[in-house]
Amino acid sequence: MTIKFFLDEKEMPKQWYNLAADLPSPMQPPLGPDGKPISPDMLAPVFPMNLIEQEVSQERWIDIPEEIMKLLSIWRPSPLQRAVRLEQALGTPARIYFKNESVSPPGSHKPNTAVAQAWYNKQFGIKRLTTETGAGQWGSALAFACSLIGLECKVYMVRISFDQKPFRKVMMHTWGAECIPSPSTDTKAGQEVLDRDPDTPGSLGIAISEAIEDAVTDETGKTRYTLGSVLNHVMLHQTVIGLEAKKQLKLAGEKNVDVIIGCAGGGSNFAGLSFPFASDKINGAKIEIIPVEPASCPTLTRAPFVYDHGDIAKMTPLLPMHSLGHDFVPAPIHAGGLRYHGMSPLVSQGVVEGLFTPMAIQQLECFEAALMFARTEGMIIAPETSHAVAATIRKAREAKEEGKEKVILFNLSGHGLMDLNGYESFIHGKLADYVPTQEEVERALKVMNGYPRPEIRKTGKW
Numbered sequence: 001m002t003i004k005f006f007l008d009e010k011e012m013p014k015q016w017y018n019l020a021a022d023l024p025s026p027m028q029p030p031l032g033p034d035g036k037p038i039s040p041d042m043l044a045p046v047f048p049m050n051l052i053e054q055e056v057s058q059e060r061w062i063d064i065p066e067e068i069m070k071l072l073s074i075w076r077p078s079p080l081q082r083a084v085r086l087e088q089a090l091g092t093p094a095r096i097y098f099k100n101e102s103v104s105p106p107g108s109h110k111p112n113t114a115v116a117q118a119w120y121n122k123q124f125g126i127k128r129l130t131t132e133t134g135a136g137q138w139g140s141a142l143a144f145a146c147s148l149i150g151l152e153c154k155v156y157m158v159r160i161s162f163d164q165k166p167f168r169k170v171m172m173h174t175w176g177a178e179c180i181p182s183p184s185t186d187t188k189a190g191q192e193v194l195d196r197d198p199d200t201p202g203s204l205g206i207a208i209s210e211a212i213e214d215a216v217t218d219e220t221g222k223t224r225y226t227l228g229s230v231l232n233h234v235m236l237h238q239t240v241i242g243l244e245a246k247k248q249l250k251l252a253g254e255k256n257v258d259v260i261i262g263c264a265g266g267g268s269n270f271a272g273l274s275f276p277f278a279s280d281k282i283n284g285a286k287i288e289i290i291p292v293e294p295a296s297c298p299t300l301t302r303a304p305f306v307y308d309h310g311d312i313a314k315m316t317p318l319l320p321m322h323s324l325g326h327d328f329v330p331a332p333i334h335a336g337g338l339r340y341h342g343m344s345p346l347v348s349q350g351v352v353e354g355l356f357t358p359m360a361i362q363q364l365e366c367f368e369a370a371l372m373f374a375r376t377e378g379m380i381i382a383p384e385t386s387h388a389v390a391a392t393i394r395k396a397r398e399a400k401e402e403g404k405e406k407v408i409l410f411n412l413s414g415h416g417l418m419d420l421n422g423y424e425s426f427i428h429g430k431l432a433d434y435v436p437t438q439e440e441v442e443r444a445l446k447v448m449n450g451y452p453r454p455e456i457r458k459t460g461k462w
């Protein structure tokens, strides 16, 4: 029985897919401090113009430059694999497939956009990139990309993850980048947080403020900021995942897919796998598409669709997205990459429209799922990815109860070989579930009082 489905380098997608072109209700623009839509020039101190053009593009297909294809081919196309042993252990009639993004050198999907962003920055004459990282996957992906392309790189790593995952820092150093814990004393934004709360575990929102401040205060003008998720151009770069998966499902003999699942922090691995299938759904296919988030940071399942900043110091424009409020500091769960108060505007609009149906799962169920996956399929997955596996197991059990032969596809967004502390704590019974109370959520949402509200645009088709 064939369980792995490979494509040749020549079969790699040559264009990225832009969901913005096909969303039934148009996206709403980011807003500046005056509440008016921002112009592309206002983003110029932060991003190079070639990426800003992609950010606002309405084109359905965007060509992938030849040199980026060459860099991607270091590890792409990634395999599609059938999880037969997991199916057997669950006794499910469902056929479970996963796209294995852990095969990239840094170990996750993040390099798909890191090499693209580093390449466009280099083309624009930029010499140095700054960024934030949660679990360290994005920071190590950018460090890897900068070393391939020849750029300097500084990473602000959320402090709790910096302490939990020290080897991620070593990976970044190995690729020649600088990595420091956030909040730090290197920026005004970091110093202010430390003055208020010296023991803070940090958050992605704080680290983003630091990395943006670092980029925009460089007087040489040769530093720019990069974001590993949330923004439209990041979702775009990740669509190679779903475009490859479509061809591979055909090789596996599947005509349809019933359920698509990805964990969602800022939304990029979920978007990368699901957007090409969302296009089929918009054109009439019946597919359940599920972004999965931690119950401790319930952005899509409990937070409203609002205009909010992407960071604590309000350096980003106001984005139309689901948000728990830019001050929200999520509980220190091991899935550091899912500890984010906001969500990609494209994913958020897809949820508002009803194209995507989000799910929230607790940390302990996710680690149980990760252990089951390790003991059936062998792979030790990232704590973020365990959310997708936990949801897959739920859906496969549901298929068993219904006696239905469903096809389930999930994104194996990364390996967990740098996250073994989390596994050890779980195995020794030291982890807990965290769910914010309704009062905590409501308190966090107050930070957006008085902000403009986006329209709730939906066609009612889904």
Ligand SMILES: Cc1ncc(COP(=O)(O)O)c(C=O)c1O
Binding pocket: 108, 109, 134, 135, 136, 137, 138, 228, 229, 230, 263, 264, 265, 266, 267, 268, 269, 270, 336, 337, 338, 382, 384, 385, 413, 414, 415
């Ligand atoms: C392995 C892995 N999966 C998922 C995520 C979540 O990010 P996103 O929602 O952008 O895919 C991260 C973020 O760091 C990650 O490292």
